[in-house]
Amino acid sequence: MSTERIIQVADLSLILGSLRSLQSDIGTVSGQVDMVGSNLAQTRAELSRLEQAFNDFVQADLKAKELGFAETRQVKIRQEIESKFGQYAIVRRQATGILQAADIQLVRQETIRNATEELMLSTPRYWLAPALVALAAWLTDKRQLAERALAEATRRDDEKTSLFFSLIGRRAGRAEVSRIWLDRYFGLQNPYSLDRQTVVMVDALANGVFNTDTALLCTKRISGWIEELSQQAGFAQTQRGQWGDALRSKTPYFNHAQRYTHLSRFSPMWNDLNGALNAASMQSIVLEHFQDIFQGEIKVASSVLIAVDNLLTSLVSHFDDEELPLRRTEQLNQLIIEEAGDKRAAQQRFDLQSKAQEERVDFTQLLTNAAMHPELSHVTRATQRLAVAHSRDWIVDAHSDVTAQIRQQVPQTIHLEIEDWKGQTAQGDNEAELQDSLRQHIEQRKQQALEQAKLGLKDWGLIALGVVLLLMSFGNGIIVFVMGLAALGWAFIGYRQVQQRRKQIERDFAVLQEQSTQALRACLAETVEWRRDWAMRDAVAAEVSSLLESISPEQHLLAGHNTTRRVMPATAAQAA
Structure with missing residues (x-):
């Protein structure tokens, strides 16, 4: 027991x-x-931050790769442009050089003739080569050679050749020759389908290069083009849409998440909110753009020779249509680089700006390109002023439309x-x-x-x-x-x-x-x-509207190198 x-x-x-x-x-x-x-709450918060950090890392990595690809492609495209069209650049550099050499008579005429003939052999398709041969023949008084070279130049590109020799005639003080060539150029034009070099003629008009009679001829032609275009059904609506796209092309693509850290994290509408801020930011960019155009004095070139040489450089330095595909790809890659690898933002900017590089556009689109994308159109500030002044009413209407659309898209x-x-x-x-x-x-x-x-x-x-x-x-x-x-x-x-x-x-x-x-x-x-x-x-939209309303076409033709006071014809003012 x-x-x-x-x-x-x-x-x-x-x-x-x-x-x-x-x-x-x-x-x-x-x-x-x-x-x-x-630690549960802290872990939950850390997880959310890690998720955001991971997404930011992925986006940054994608942008870095796109940036690297764009820089690599940019080098290859420029090498391809150089290999295919490098000889064109040599011809372009010779154009004004020949004129300036003839002015000061430091180069023998035989040397000029031999140089132009060599360029003719090295660029068998380029219009400027036979044009320079014709110019050299003209300087050496070889009429038959000049006529044959002119015939070949006009066969290759009649419009550029006509505008080129119109400027040459103005440079030489041969007013009648300049007028004949310019009249020939106008006769080749279709206001519904203008080549990009037409902006050089507008540039000459805006900068007072042409004498009074030729300037009147230009303004009458421009007024006639605008009047003809305005007869189209839906013309006004088309202009509003066209200028609306141009204004929207100034919209920035910036992520404001660093300023609005909580809204960007806790609002599923953040993309809309961020887009609305960028859309409204367009107003200040447009205001600054137009202020840069119209503020300050534009100095006229000291002589007609310098003014025409600048226009000739602009005419011959514009790349030709066969170069356009490569130039567009180059521009897209440049935009990707500017946007630090953000391909979506670069593509949006490229789509809005691509019209400025179209081979042929109507005259009003040409004015739009000149006013809003001078870096692509290669125009002076005087031309921008003239283009904006002629398009003022359309810009005002388009700005009202774009502003209303921006306000309607703001999340209520x-x-x-x-x-x-x-x-x-x-x-x-x-x-x-x-x-x-x-x-x-x-x-x-x-x-x-x-x-x-x-x-x-x-x-x-x-x-x-x-x-x-x-x-x-x-x-x-x-x-x-x-x-x-x-x-x-x-x-x-x-x-x-x-x-x-x-x-x-x-x-x-x-x-x-x-x-x-x-x-x-x-x-x-x-x-x-x-x-x-x-x-x-x-609120900046009101300042933009006020600035646009104060513009009139009559104020934006430079007196240039003529002593006669230049006045816009009534028909031109009415058409504008």
């Missing part, structure tokens, strides 16, 4: 020791669970998403309502989480087993009693874990409530700032 009691006491001590060890292990695990739970309601809560605001002034909605949403989520934090079937099973074993222990000894206590103790440990989990849920949701409240408050503050920012950018 004493032996049995010793064994039972020994066995009970072993069980109690094991339970204490198990309880200690469970306490350790419970502490670790508490630590994990306390800004949607917000914080965690899985969704709300919206118009002006950022409904903070109390949104905070209440957010608080209710988080409270609902907390209650759902608390409802899930309860004893499971296993725990209730242990409780039932413990009760049964305790009841059975009255007739079956202390071992059954201890087993019942162990089952109830295990269930009690489960209960404590549930209570610890519920407390952790309370803490986590308290942190979530605080972080979400701060995020919402920041979003609303940025909404107010965004509305103010957009309004300031949009």
Whole structure:
């Protein structure tokens, strides 16, 4: 009997020791669970930041690769242009050089003739080579050679040759020769389909190169072109759309996320908001563009020789149509480089600017290209002024249309998403309502989480087993009693874990409530700032309209190198 009691006491001590060890292990695990739970909110926030950082990294990597590809392609394209059309550049450099050499008589006529003949042999398809041969023959008084060379030059490109010799005649002071060639040039033109070099004629007119009679001829032709084009059905609407595209081409592509960090993170409409800011920023860029055109004095070249030489350089330096595909690819890659690898933004800019490099356009499109893309049209500021002045009414209408479209596209309601809560605001002034909605949403989520934090079937099973074993222990000894206590103790440990989990849920949701409240408050503050920012950018539209309304065509023809005062004909003013 004493032996049995010793064994039972020994066995009970072993069980109690094991339970204490198990309880200690469970306490350790419970502490670790508490630590994990306390880091849950921080982990959630870090995960969101890591996701954003990863997306930024991917975008930066793509842009870096596109930038590298664009720089590599740019080098290859320029090498291809040089290999295919490098000889053209040599011919272009010779054009004004021959004229200037003839002026100062430092080069023998025989040398000039030999040089032009060599250029003729090296560029068998280029119009300028036989034109220079004709020029050299004219300088050396070789009429038959000049006529044959002229015939070949006009066969290769009649329009450029006619404009070229019109400028040569003006340079030489041969007014009648200049007028005949210019009249021939005009006779070849179709105002619905003009070549890009027509801008040189407009440049000459704007800079006062032509004498009074020739200038009147040009203005009458221009007025006639505009009048003819205006007879088309839907002409005014076409001009509004054409100038609307030109104005939109000045839209910047900038990501304002660094300024609006919370809206860019918590608003699914951020792309629309960012686009609306950029669209409104177009107004200040357009204003600065037109101010640069019309502010300041334009100095006329000191002599007609310098003025014509500048125009000749512009005419011959324009790349020819066969070079156009490579030049367009070069331009696209240059835009990618300027946009730091953002191919989408570069393509949008290229699409809006590509009309400036079309082979043939109508006269009004030519004016648009000259006014808005001088770097592509190669025009002077005087020509820009003339082009804008002739197109003023169309620009005013187009600007009104574009401004109205920009304002219509501004989001009236800004949607917000914080965690899985969704709300919206118009002006950022409904903070109390949104905070209440957010608080209710988080409270609902907390209650759902608390409802899930309860004893499971296993725990209730242990409780039932413990009760049964305790009841059975009255007739079956202390071992059954201890087993019942162990089952109830295990269930009690489960209960404590549930209570610890519920407390952790309370803490986590308290942190979530605080972080979400701060995020919402920041979003609303940025909404107010965004509305103010957009309004300031949009307000510049009134300054643009005021500037455009003050422009008139009569003010923008330079007196040039003639002593006679130049006055726009009434027909030209009316057509403009």
